Amino acid sequence: MTIPASTIASDDAAVVFDGVSKRFPASGESAAFTALNNVSLTVARGSITGIIGRSGAGKSTLIRLVNGLEKPSSGKVRVDGVDVGALDEGGLRNLRRSVGMIFQHFNLLSSRTVFGNVALPLEIAGMDRRAIDERVRPLIDLVGLADKHGRYPAELSGGQKQRIGIARALATEPKLLLSDEATSALDPETTQSILELLKRINAELGLTVLLITHEMEVVKAVTSDVAVIDKGEIVERGQTFDVFTHPKHGTTQALLSGLPGSKLPEAIARGLAPAAAFGGRVVVRLTFFGAAAERPLISRLIQSIGAEVNIIAGTIDEIGGKPYGSLVVAYGADPETVAKAERFFLGNGLVTEVLGYVA
Known part of the structure; x- marks a missing residue:
């Protein structure tokens, strides 16, 4: 940690x-x-x-x-x-x-094969050829390029080059x-x-x-x-x-704010007002995680407040292996509906943020 x-x-x-x-x-x-x-x-x-x-x-x-x-x-x-x-x-x-190091632009030697690039730090360290071979081949296999030993960087894709960079970084254990x-x-x-x-x-x-x-x-x-x-x-x-x-x-x-589900559609964002108008709707971001991410929250919210709920944006994902979700929803901004929604959110452990109001 x-x-x-x-x-x-x-x-x-x-x-x-x-x-x-x-x-x-x-x-x-x-x-x-x-x-x-x-x-x-x-x-x-x-x-x-x-x-x-x-x-x-x-x-x-x-x-x-x-x-x-x-x-x-x-x-x-x-x-x-x-x-x-x-x-x-x-x-x-x-x-x-x-301490191994991998770089943004790979830093491979164009004149050396895949094997030669991975072997370079071991050659510099003075390791003998047999020991180098025993170390390098399993590393190339580990990064998923077992069939590329004799290829040159110019023959590889960007992802393959980075895999070779990782194998080279692991060469000195x-x-x-x-x-x-x-x-x-x-x-x-x-x-x-x-x-x-x-x-x-x-x-x-x-x-x-x-x-x-x-x-x-x-x-x-x-x-x-x-x-x-x-x-x-x-x-x-x-x-x-x-x-x-x-x-x-x-x-x-x-x-x-740039993550999927965190940004409002531009048309909605432009129309947000700081205060509710008569008959308007409140726009709220809901953040939920753990067990809450697996519950049918929106259907339960509709039942709880007795009103329609529009889903504007959202995503369900994992962070560090734990389920996580973000939803932007809109529902009636009248005091009764808002109070019911707040009780529902509190009872279900949801983090909420009022983003604004729409007509």
Whole structure:
């Protein structure tokens, strides 16, 4: 679970950010700026933790601190209890063998085959050819490309290239896998297959995954825990289900507004009024989860209030393996109907938000 660094046992922590700030000095035409400001965050061993935020929020700087590509200006980053910022070059090389990395743009060598790309970090480490073969072939099979050993990157699709990038990241048998916008260049169907692969690797290998993304759909699909970063600061964190169903910070709420079922149809949104007119209808967003997501709520609502209910928008989905739903409905705005509806919502554990009124 993603929780404050001080409340988790060190044996359970894969990565700890302890009061980390990163400041970049002025350079050429670029002014000095602070990319990260006093970040404290713990990534639990064996979790898939998402770091989400808008472009420029500090996500990539955060992940570069983990493998020592950047050093903090203040504070400490610990990986398996080791202070990354205190390591010399030899220590960093050892660390990076235990930290795999997959990238948005794959970073494959065009002159090398699939096998050669996956084998590269092992060759650099000085492993003999037989041992390399014994390590690489099962990894290529694991990512579902058993028939592509001798192909070159130019012959592969984007999803296949990313699978090879994942196999290469696993070649040194890391304990931690860093993913920096790894699905941003892929279409939705391919993205889903890559996320399923990451979930399988996490489950089968017990690998901790730290996933950087700006895509809420990715976080929803694969992570158990999430931290939201804005202007270099962690503004919200917790289990993914809790953050998605009860977002507290404005940045989180804004990011979640783009998810299917969260946005009103434009024609309805334009017609919303802040107060009810005579004979008008109230527009309400209902959020429900757990057992409530499996009940026939709308039919029961109609029976309870004795009035018609229009469904305007909605979605039923899963977050962190738990059922979750969001519905936007409209019903009569007269006081009696509204009071009956509020009693129904309260009795069924639904979270409600009045969005406005329509004639």
